[in-house]
Amino acid sequence: MRTQTMQHAIDAGELVLTLTVGGQPCGVPVLVVRDVLGAQGITRIPLAPPEIEGAMNLRGRIVTAVDLRRRLGLPPRDAETKPMSIVVEQGGELYSMLADAVGEVVPLLASDRQPNPPTLDPAWREVSRGVHRRDGQLLILLDVERLLEIGGGR
């Protein structure tokens, strides 16, 4: 049974998949997400920008994996934490964003969104579309397009 907010959010296309990167709750619009996968075999790509973790095989398609921690200038995750892959499509190519953990799909209304606080780290500000207050924590809504502006494009 859907709550009214949920329905509203679905209508407005404002469902968000929550994820955690370096302890920070984040969200990406659910509509851009193609798949969520557990730890995968990833092939390293030498000479690639450091944010690029490598390439992986998603049912016969090659997906380029971007490590969100490195993308956001955070320390590397410890060896035990296996990253989760959030697969998105951008310009006809598949990319996987590696996060520490993936949460749930929640409705977040654009009307509740706050602009980036001025104290937000520049690395985050660059890719943040705004913040939401949720369960007493701040959730950063990520701009996937900006996140994937890496390497030659930047």
Place this chain on the structure above:
Amino acid sequence: MDDLIADFLAETHEGLAALDVALVRLEKAPEDKPTLSEIFRVIHTIKGTCGFLGLPRLEAVAHAAENVLGRYRDGALKVTPDGITLILQALDRIKLIVAGLEEKGAEPAGDDAALIVTLDDAAEGRFAAAPAPAPAPADLAEAPETDPPAPDAPSAEAPQVEANAPDLPAGAAAPPQSIRVSVDVLEDLMMLVSELVLTRNQLLQVARARGDQAFSVPLQRLSHITSDLQDGVMKTRMQPIGNAWSKLPRLVRDLARELGKKIELEMRGADTELDRQVLELIKDPLTHMVRNSADHGLESTADRRAAGKPETGRVMLNAYHEGGHIIIEIADDGKGLNTARIREKALAQGLATEAELAGMAEAEIHRFIFRAGFSTAAAVTAVSGRGVGMDVVKTNVERIGGTIDVASSAGRGTTFIIKIPLTLAIVSALVVEVAGERFAIPQIGVLELVRVGGATGAQVERIKNAPVLRLRDRLLPLVSLARVLGLEEEAPSADIGFVVVTQVGPATFGIIVDRVHDTEEIVVKPVPPILRHIGVFSGNTILGDGSVIMILDPNGIARATGVAAEGANARAAEGVAAGMRSAGRTALLLFRAGDATPKAVPLGLVARLDDLPVDRIEFSGGAAVVQYRGQLMPLIPMGGAGLSPEAEARARQTVLVFSEGERSLGIMVDAILDVVEEQLEIKGGTDRAGFLGSAVIAGKVTDVIDTAWWLRQAGGDWFRPNEPVVAKRLLVVEDSAFFRELVVPSLAAQGYEVVAVSQAAEALALRERGAEFDAIVSDIEMPGMDGFGLARALREGGAWAELPLIALSGRADAPALARARDAGFTDFVPKYDRDALAASLAGCLALPVAAG
């Protein structure tokens, strides 16, 4: 003809869209050469294509615009906003005409004279105050109205239709043997087959791992069917290369008329098939090259008559399969490339220095025509001669993994040879491993695999830090894949592994890998845009085991490491040609010191190469020394005083170490370049102290250093023997002045009194005069009486009949040794193995020999 126009329109639209943006960019940055070149190229392509599609209006406007752009590109005119406006106007006009063409299939009527005059004025540097925007709207109004002129154009096309006619009745009479299938459907099929191949490979791998017999038979069948299906689908994509040639006869005919030449076009192997994707990509380069051959390659009729050639010039196209490649040759029987002009032009454009050019082989100079902006045509015609061209051709050919080469001989013609893969979709690749990561190398470029290191394998040698492999008497430059990719090498002594011998163009080099796994059919998928800037990968793919693997691009590796630079190619090729003729060849160490001219020293004289940390070099009394094995080794700077600037920057100094018994001496140089085996011919001695003269080595003029002179710089005691020995007298018979220069000081340094003569006859004359020696050292290969002759003459009798006689020769194999002993030599020493000579002399002289 409709197809051609449609192709042209599609291409032109693309080009024009890019141009608007590029022009605006150019206006902001008028100095931006690449942008200018890009604009120029697009306009040039449009003009060229219109030329043979018979679109005179479009061609005229494009030509005028190209003229202006050409002046910009050469720097003859400054890029001004007015100029850009003018070019944009010309573009608008081109778009207008193209729009008309799209609508009616023929150029709309209209008058571009005013615009062309303005453009021509601009090209001359005159700017009409009011450019001609006026005619444009007039055209716009005119074009839709004036339908009547349109029939003109179709009538011009009429013969073309007739030419195709013979095909029609045949097709009409019999039931249709072929159907039209859209390219998209074929592409989709191809993609599905690719996926199927991958899945099949995956299944095979799983089955192999499980060892499950139950599946093996149906799996085999699946595998066969998949392969057949793959072949079948590939075949649907194959088209005879003749399709790309169909426009050429007309093109050549028109050219012949335009240029007033008689040209015959001969096409062989038109039914040779290749993948349509490849075909599409080489169509334009081919057209361009045929045009070039007809325009530049062939002389005018009068010139041909004067040269005693048939009046009709021939342009020949030839296509054939060779291995997994298709070879296309474009040949003409014209005047050949003008080496002198290319050389001048290369010099004028600063592509090479005079010294570099002097050292280059002709074929090497010819390759300059593949550089961007290089054109030697004296006259710029509507056809060609602006230097857009061969570089574009080369880029296009390389983009599809092909290579291009040129062979030309003056007065007899020029041949371009293009080698391209048959298909781009599925390739066989070698899976290699380095630093724990796997990579695929397309088999196309792989010549062979060599196991190196270990007890049995060939050894990787190092010249300074550059690894090389001696492969069948050739020095093969090696590239460490781990280093290219910035990976950790497994161990510092990672010389155990495999060398993948790879060919890029005419150059050959080896790629060092740790392990070689398997070959696998792979489907090349492009890398995502965020990885395109990495030049060493041509794509990626999924292997049978489901893992993703990067596909290496040997062209990219060569570019990244400079291992197959244009100049190096010819040298490598010469190396092959020269093969085993080792007589008189000497291993030479090439290095740089002081100026840019390479310097050479026989490798045999150098005891060791060292790369010393600068802080270990001490200065004592103004002279550089380094502590080495408890002794002070003097260091002599060859390039001016003190450390070289490169050494300062690197904090390490490269040193050639010469040793004599306990003593060592170092010569400080800037950089080690190479080790080559060459026949050394020193030309024109120089007056410069320290140099014996210069020689052409590895295609470059090289200073050959006078080792003895440099060693003397270390101080007088270098040549004073360690322990005073009874001075034995030696006679050295050696025709090469260079080797006399080398061996005499070296022997003198060991305490002998040395007399050197250049001929056997001189030696015999000395004997007649009653000269006395303790031993004779003689070369074998000499003009006049050779070493064997001398030995026999001496042993026949006379005062020197009992003297120890030591032969020096480049060839030190068993038969040569036997022959030397037969002739009467006491011992036989490889040429300029100093230690061996010293040992041999010591041995011979210790023998109780009756001194004459």
